[in-house]
Amino acid sequence: MAVVRPVFYVSDGTGITAETIGHGLLTQFTDTKFVSERISFVDSIERAREAANRIRAAGETHEVRPIVINSCMDSQVGETLADSGALMLDVFAPFIEPLERELQESRQRHVGRAHAIVDFEAYHHRINAMNYALTHDDGQAIDYEDADVILVAVSRAGKTPTCVYLALHYGIRAANYPLTEEDLEHDRLPPRLRAYRQKLFGLTIDPVRLQQIRQERRPNSRYAQLETCRREVAQAEALFRAERIPTLSTTHTSIEEISSKVLSTLGIRREMF
16 A cells, blocks of 8 residues: 655645645655645644644654645744654745845744735736646546646646646646547547647657656556557557647656747747746
8 A cells, every 4th residue: 555645734824825836846746645734824833833733643643754845934833843753844945045145134034924925816816727727637627618728648748747837837727638548549639628629738758758657656557568658659649640739748858848838839928926
C-alpha cells in the first residue's frame, strides 16, 4: 500500500495563498499520494498550538512526517507549528532575504500584511482558474464551455502541471483531456471534444521518456511497457495531424515554455498576477 503523506496549508489569513502555491508544488510529485487540509486564521500562539497538535496527530495516524506549507507572518507562530515535527515550508522565505538585500530594508512582520497589497479582483480570478483546472483535470469534468484551453495528450505527457501553471500564473481556465485506448483506436477527435476544436492543444512526448515516467508510477505494468508507449504516442500524433491540432513535444521543454507556446499559438492574452 502506498504511503499517504498528510499536507497542511496553514495561514494567519484564509490560507488560499498557501494552498494555491502548495498545490502547484505538489503536482510535480506524482508518485506520492497526498491528503491535504487547510488551517486558516492561525493568528495566535494558542491557535498555533492547536494546529500543531492536529498536525502531529496526522503524522502519528499515517506514520509519516507531515508537510506544512506556512504563510503565517509571526515567527513565534511558525516556531510553535514546527513543534509538530512536520517539514516546514515557509511560502515567503525564499524571497525575503534577496529582497532585504536589494531594498536595504528589513521585513516588518505584521499579521495580515501579506494580503494588504493584493489586487483582489485579479487574485480571485487566479483562484477561480486554479479551481477550474483541478475540477477539469484528466477528464473529470467535460463541461468545456468556459475553458480557455483544453490540453489533449496520452497519460503522463505533462497535461496537469501545465494546466496548474497556466492557472496559477496567468489566470487561464485550462482543462485537460487524457486520450484513452478507445479514443486512440480512431483517427478522429473524441465526440466530446469536437465542439471545442479551436480550444485544443496537443502535447506529445518521446516514447522512451514516457516509458520512464510510467515505470516510476506503475512498475512493470502493461501501461509502462515501451511498446505501449510507442503505440499510444504514434496514434496520438497521427490524430493531431489528421485533425490539424497544434502540437508540442514536452520531452525537453519546461512548463514555462510549454505554457508560453500554448498561449501564443491559440492567441490567448496572458495576464500576470
